[in-house]
Amino acid sequence: MTLISAAARDALQTWLSHQRALKGASENTVTAYQGDVSEFLAFITEHKAEPQGLRALARITVTDMRAWMAQARGTGIGARSLARKLSAVKAFYRWLSEREGFEPTAVLSTRAPKFQKKLPRPLAEDAARDLIDAVEMQSDKPWVSARDVAVVTLLWGCGLRISEALALTGGDAPLPDVLRIVGKGGKERIVPVVAAAQTAVDDYLKLCPYPMGEQAPLFRAVRGGPLAPGAIQKVMARARMQLGLPATATPHAMRHSFATHLLDAGGDLRAIQELLGHASLSTTQAYTAVDTARLMEVYERAHPKA
Known part of the structure; x- marks a missing residue:
């Protein structure tokens, strides 16, 4: 099991608490966020072959993001699910960059895969x-x-x-x-x-x-x-x-x-x-x-x- 650095883990927990208290996120949403961002942090740790502290997370590149998305697609995950995971990672990075004072362009500019949105199926x-x-x-x-x-x-x-x-x-x-x-x-x-x-x-x-x-x-x-x-x-x-x-x-x-x-x-x-x-x-x-x-x-x- 890939270990996430203590600093990254603490930052994630603080962000999740922020989502609960200030954003009013439901427990289901918070649980989904935790899983999605934890998976991303674990991948980056393994991809870089070393623990990723906050300074290292601030240096994530477009290439790193592409590698993560390619790995996720390789597991058979659908475009819709990957877009959801990317949205969670972007939300975390938006908050982290404001807190730590770095430029999150590489993460925020990553495009989600295209997918056909499912329309509601109402009854006559x-x-x-x-x-x-x-x-x-x-x-x-x-x-x-x-x-x-x-x-x-x-x-x-x-x-x-x-x-x-x-x-x-x-x-x-x-x-x-x-x-x-x-x-x-x-x-x-x-x-x-x-x-x-x-x-x-x-x-x-x-x-x-x-x-x-x-x-x-x-x-x-x-x-x-x-x-x-x-x-x-x-x-x-x-x-x-x-x-x-x-x-x-x-x-x-x-x-x-x-x-x-x-x-x-x-x-x-x-x-x-x-x-x-x-x-x-x-x-x-x-x-x-x-x-x-x-x-x-x-x-x-x-x-x-x-």
Whole structure:
């Protein structure tokens, strides 16, 4: 195992703490950053055949960066994953260069490999409704069926991430007209609650056999503990198989569908960004690409090539 110098390791830990405290990065993001930058530092140590202190890290060249990327691609890593790793390394070096007072051009000028961005795969409105109906049929326990419908309706009707829906507590019920959601990185946003979601949660609460304290999880597993995301993923998998829907019809696809259907109805992109809790507008703009792709399909069908 390649040993990273103590100075480099300490700098990495300080940067990760900075990401948590000042940037509001989630633990998943911090863990990914730690793995990506640690791999880079280990490669540079082995590539240079000596421990890399902070002064040595300040002298990284374009050739060193190319060698790292070539080695990473040689392990079979995809272009998208390598671009993510490079982004983490650049973020670390941007911070380190400001702290240590060196010029990080060699690292920051390194270009990420090109890759085809995957567009969100939303469901058509009718398919989303059919999926919710099918979800209701997956359990022989009425309260479990009502629970699953309530969760999936929140994903589609309010654009919540599954983790956000399952983080709701008894204190959030009955659902108000707007919810204050704490999303990725601890960022808060205000989300309007559609009547269908309020009704679905009310129906579930009437049937739920467990007491609903203010701090208790709103959505319960069969034995009364907090509901896990995997349970909703499984019930949706069974429902989509019955309907013949593709494997992309996941809980997260319902959130994509929320955004796309709002856009179809003339929703403002900035407003949709706020509702989804996207830090960057470019993330939300992917839905515009989805809409454009759909229009092109219609165009191709209406205007066949000779």
